[in-house]
Amino acid sequence: MSEPALSFLDRPNSYIGRSVPRPNARRLVQGRGAYVDDLRLPRMAHVAFLRSPRAHARIVRIDTAAAKAAPGVVAVVTGEDLAGICKPWVAVLSHFKGLRSPPQHPLAIGWLRWAGEPFCAVVAASRAEAEDAVALIDAELEPLPVAVDMEAALAPGATVIHPELGDNLAFERTLDVGDVDAAFRTAAAVVEQTFHVGRHTGVTLEPRALVAEWNPGEEKLTIHHSFQAPHMMQDIVCKHLGLPEASVRVVCGDVGGSFGIKVHIYPDEMATVALAKLLARPVKFVADRLESFVSDIHARDHRVKGRMAVDAAGAILGIEIDDLTGIGPYSVYPRTSAVEANQVVNLVGGPYRHANYRARARVVFQNKTPMCQYRAVGHPIAVMVTEGLVDLAAAAIGMDPAELRRRNVIADDAHPSTAASGIRFEKLSHQRSLEKLLAMMDYDALRREQAALRARGIHRGIGLAAFIEITNPSAAFYGVGGARISSQDGCTLRLNPQGGVVAAIGVTEQGQGTEAVIAQVVATAVGVPLSDVRVVTGDTDATPYGGGTWACRAAGIGGEAAWQSGKALRRNILEAAAVMLQTNAASLDVRDGSIVDADSGAERMKLSEFGRVAYFRPDTLPAGLAPELVVTRHYVPKDYPFAFTNGVQASYVEVDTDTGFVTLIKHWCVEDCGTVINPQLVDEQIRGGIVQGIGAALFEECRYDGQGQMLNGNMADYLVPMAAEMPDIDVAHVVTPTASSEIGAKGAGEAGTAGAPAAVINAINDALRPLGARVDSQPAGPQAILRALGKV
Amino acid sequence: MSAGPDNARVVTLTVNGERVSRRVAARAHLVDFLRDTLDLTGTHVGCEHGVCGACTVRVDGMAVRGCLMLAVQADGAVVETVEGLTDRGAIADLQEAFLARNALQCGFCTPGMLITIAELLEREAAPSRAAIREAISGNYCRCTGYQAIVDAVERTLAARAGRAT
Numbered sequence: 001m002s003e004p005a006l007s008f009l010d011r012p013n014s015y016i017g018r019s020v021p022r023p024n025a026r027r028l029v030q031g032r033g034a035y036v037d038d039l040r041l042p043r044m045a046h047v048a049f050l051r052s053p054r055a056h057a058r059i060v061r062i063d064t065a066a067a068k069a070a071p072g073v074v075a076v077v078t079g080e081d082l083a084g085i086c087k088p089w090v091a092v093l094s095h096f097k098g099l100r101s102p103p104q105h106p107l108a109i110g111w112l113r114w115a116g117e118p119f120c121a122v123v124a125a126s127r128a129e130a131e132d133a134v135a136l137i138d139a140e141l142e143p144l145p146v147a148v149d150m151e152a153a154l155a156p157g158a159t160v161i162h163p164e165l166g167d168n169l170a171f172e173r174t175l176d177v178g179d180v181d182a183a184f185r186t187a188a189a190v191v192e193q194t195f196h197v198g199r200h201t202g203v204t205l206e207p208r209a210l211v212a213e214w215n216p217g218e219e220k221l222t223i224h225h226s227f228q229a230p231h232m233m234q235d236i237v238c239k240h241l242g243l244p245e246a247s248v249r250v251v252c253g254d255v256g257g258s259f260g261i262k263v264h265i266y267p268d269e270m271a272t273v274a275l276a277k278l279l280a281r282p283v284k285f286v287a288d289r290l291e292s293f294v295s296d297i298h299a300r301d302h303r304v305k306g307r308m309a310v311d312a313a314g315a316i317l318g319i320e321i322d323d324l325t326g327i328g329p330y331s332v333y334p335r336t337s338a339v340e341a342n343q344v345v346n347l348v349g350g351p352y353r354h355a356n357y358r359a360r361a362r363v364v365f366q367n368k369t370p371m372c373q374y375r376a377v378g379h380p381i382a383v384m385v386t387e388g389l390v391d392l393a394a395a396a397i398g399m400d401p402a403e404l405r406r407r408n409v410i411a412d413d414a415h416p417s418t419a420a421s422g423i424r425f426e427k428l429s430h431q432r433s434l435e436k437l438l439a440m441m442d443y444d445a446l447r448r449e450q451a452a453l454r455a456r457g458i459h460r461g462i463g464l465a466a467f468i469e470i471t472n473p474s475a476a477f478y479g480v481g482g483a484r485i486s487s488q489d490g491c492t493l494r495l496n497p498q499g500g501v502v503a504a505i506g507v508t509e510q511g512q513g514t515e516a517v518i519a520q521v522v523a524t525a526v527g528v529p530l531s532d533v534r535v536v537t538g539d540t541d542a543t544p545y546g547g548g549t550w551a552c553r554a555a556g557i558g559g560e561a562a563w564q565s566g567k568a569l570r571r572n573i574l575e576a577a578a579v580m581l582q583t584n585a586a587s588l589d590v591r592d593g594s595i596v597d598a599d600s601g602a603e604r605m606k607l608s609e610f611g612r613v614a615y616f617r618p619d620t621l622p623a624g625l626a627p628e629l630v631v632t633r634h635y636v637p638k639d640y641p642f643a644f645t646n647g648v649q650a651s652y653v654e655v656d657t658d659t660g661f662v663t664l665i666k667h668w669c670v671e672d673c674g675t676v677i678n679p680q681l682v683d684e685q686i687r688g689g690i691v692q693g694i695g696a697a698l699f700e701e702c703r704y705d706g707q708g709q710m711l712n713g714n715m716a717d718y719l720v721p722m723a724a725e726m727p728d729i730d731v732a733h734v735v736t737p738t739a740s741s742e743i744g745a746k747g748a749g750e751a752g753t754a755g756a757p758a759a760v761i762n763a764i765n766d767a768l769r770p771l772g773a774r775v776d777s778q779p780a781g782p783q784a785i786l787r788a789l790g791k792v
Numbered sequence: 793m794s795a796g797p798d799n800a801r802v803v804t805l806t807v808n809g810e811r812v813s814r815r816v817a818a819r820a821h822l823v824d825f826l827r828d829t830l831d832l833t834g835t836h837v838g839c840e841h842g843v844c845g846a847c848t849v850r851v852d853g854m855a856v857r858g859c860l861m862l863a864v865q866a867d868g869a870v871v872e873t874v875e876g877l878t879d880r881g882a883i884a885d886l887q888e889a890f891l892a893r894n895a896l897q898c899g900f901c902t903p904g905m906l907i908t909i910a911e912l913l914e915r916e917a918a919p920s921r922a923a924i925r926e927a928i929s930g931n932y933c934r935c936t937g938y939q940a941i942v943d944a945v946e947r948t949l950a951a952r953a954g955r956a957t
């Protein structure tokens with residue numbers, strides 16, 4: 001049979017491209033969400049952890065007698081007690097050649113390697129009683145010298161955190177493309193700068209949380225988890241606790257923010273799972289905010305030396321970078337902590353034509369909280385370095401920074417193309433995006449305003465930042481390295497007797513609007529009202545196998561699986577309906593919950609009537625007609641390892657040169673994530689991401705002393721963006737669908753975070769330039785700015 | 793209030809219109825009492841040290857941080873949570889505006905945010921965007937970047953003003 005309507009653009013009553021509200025959000029505004037900490041189970045106990053007070057120490061002796069005798073206590077365990085239940089893990093991937101990391105246990109055994117590392121656990125009737133008993137554990141620790149600063153950790157004579165590895169270098173990658181030395185020799189100008197991107201962390205408003213329950217009667221471990229990737233968690237729990245997949249169910253209900261924090265394996269969470277197995281009763285762990293700050297993964301912490309060569313006309317001739325990053329004492333399981341540095345190497349110079357590129361990245365162990373992937377992995381660092389160098393180059397040859405970008409971005413008609421680092425672009429829209437941004441912000445008028453205000457002693461700056469973003473990752477991201485993280489996703493659809501559709505899908509929801517987007521695609525593909533679609537996510541017992549939501553894959557990969565599945569269900573409905581109506585399927589369509597004549601749109605049969613007959617009176621159907629009203633389709637991108645998106649941001653700031661305070665006046669973003677399924681959801685992803693990027697640029701930093709103690713590990717001292725300081729953000733789009741899928745959607749969740757820090761830092765430097773000052777470290781707080789101005 | 797073992801006390805208060813009497817540990821915070829004793833899980837805990845605003849509830853008509861007040865201090869008080877405001881329809885328009893404008897993503901900050909905004913809406917008829925931002929600056933949201941929340945408040949204000957004229 002022929003398809004009644006192939007493209008979503010031709011579908012009648014299409015929901016694709018419409019800003020419909022999220023159907024699953026209503027319960028959240030009513031206080032009826034179901035986050036992990038809202039769960040109460042019979043006989044549920046609570047765990048609290050004893051965490052290392054030192055950045056590096058040897059455990060001499062642990063006395064748990066007093067803790068065991070404390071009121072309400074169910075169990076007190078050490079690392080040795082859990083070692084037999086949960087095997088240790090090693091976070092390496094085979095495609096990161098040479099990456100090393102030692103085995104890591106749920107509770108540390110023998111040595112403690114960061115302040116905050118858990119090494120004893122108390123399970124009690126309440127969290128308060130568990131904490132009381134933790135205070136009664138008597139642990140004798142022998143302090144050891146620390147390796148904290150990442151440069152010092154590589155220096156000869158440094159404390160080696162894992163003596164069996166010989167030194168503190170976890171991973172190194174180098175790249176040398178073209179003739180970099182010649183490019184720099186022949187350049188009209190060479191600019192050079194060292195950039196620092198501070199350590200920060202996710203601060204999900206809901207802390208990490210899980211409840212694990214082992215039911216020996218049915219040999220079933222159920223884990224309610226505030227997490228992004230339930231099937232990955234299931235696989236890892238199976239592997240390390242020695243259970244078959246059928247015995248482990250991971251359920252991710254409402255998740256109070258994730259941003260990449262909740263996609264890693266944490267020792268305290270694995271310990272909680274092991275404790276549930278040991279005690280055969282539900283155990284709840286909810287990190288309190290103080291332990292979140294020292295146990296959630298941290299991110300960034302890069303020092304990058306960068307150089308750029310340009311000719312007199314502003315063409316970028318060559319780029320060279322040297323990145324150093326500190327990852328704490330372990331590479332984080334299972335994605336590893338080498339990914340961010342690797343991304344920096346891949347992404348520097350990304351928006352621009354340049355043929356000569358040399359890069360080195362080194363990943364270093366240190367006695368700090370482990371570092372791993374957080375929203376926009378590597379991108380903000382690469383963009384800050386690239387865009388910082390571009391602005392320096394523009395100043396060096398006396399060219400307007402917008403003009404220099406115009407002359408260097410990869411042309412829209414030059415695709416497909418391959419960057420100097422080897423990454424491949426299917427189709428990008430740098431030129432159109434840049435022109436759209438400059439028009440939207442009225443760049444020339446803003447420059448005039450800036451000059452006029454400058455004359456009155458008001459220092460404003462305009463910062464631009466072009467970026468590319470990795471979305472829709474294929475197995476090239478993790479799978480090829482041996483990590484059992486699904487890059488494919490499936491969507492199962494079931495037509496119910498009343499004519500509604502249930503969609504079960506492997507991608508997950510943490511507030512981005514995944515379920516809304518999937519419902520829109522399904523409603524469009526099948527031909528039912530949006531309100532008739534119910535989406536089920538986040539349950540390994542209920543959904544097809546999938547990767548979850550990370551690296552901007554939910555809409556692009558999950559959306560395509562839903563689209564293919566929806567088309568197949570409609571086909572099955574029409575084939576059966578054609579027999580019932582004694583016509584051919586090609587003359588029918590499903591629209592708005594009814595089977596209709598495709599040409600005239602006249603209703604032939606309601607889906608509810610079709611469902612009634614199919615489910616309750618199949619005896620009335622012709623022999624041999626057995627409509628298949630449950631279908632599953634899977635999707636994985638195959639032709640490109642990643643679907644790159646692109647965009648450009650601008651920031652307009654005012655710097656108070658007396659106080660060092662920066663006022664964010666306005667922020668703009670033009671980005672191209674291909675087909676936009678729900679414009680409002682995409683725009684809000686961009687805005688939220690930009691504000692997180694602004695946090696990194698101006699406020700957020702995990703500050704440490706020389707002994708590896710985090711100094712500001714609480715919500716009052718670790719600053720995150722608040723409403724009053726944030727600007728209004730204008731967002732616009734250029735639409736270049738990917739040809740890898742029919743829907744053509746790429747990801748949008750990380751673009752904001754990728755470009756915002758560079759735009760803000762460039763704006764500050766634009767304001768400071770006539771004063772002979774600049775900042776090259778994030779966060780650029782008032783102190784840093786006053787220091788740059790020579791005022792403190 | 794009467795003392796008992798483990799420093800427990802009996803408190804009697806009105807929560808969402810219902811009179812409740814419960815025995816609580818002296819050290820229990822109001823938010824833990826609401827969540828763990830009364831199962832009112834709509835109020836959230838984000839920091840337990842008075843910074844994030846996720847635990848915001850109304851006590852005697854004022855927005856208060858449930859993690860900075862002990863349950864025993866609420867003896868005799870009238871407490872309202874997002875569940876109560878929802879049930880009596882007090883913020884239905886604001887909730888609809890949040891949905892229409894996608895002023896929530898993960899929703900974890902939302903109950904506290906709604907309580908803070910409810911107080912603002914009662915206090916001021918036409919706050920500027922800057923004043924709205926200022927009013928919610930004690931409620932952290934990690935997801936939205938705040939702009940959609942400010943928009944939702946403006947829409948609610950406009951609709952209320954339209955109804956009033």
Ligand code: FES
Pocket residue numbers: 836837838839840841842843844845846847848857858859860
């Ligand atoms: S939990 Fe009370 S202010 Fe954060």
Ligand code: FES
Pocket residue numbers: 205256257511895896897898899900901902932933934935936
């Ligand atoms: S919506 Fe997630 S913290 Fe506000």
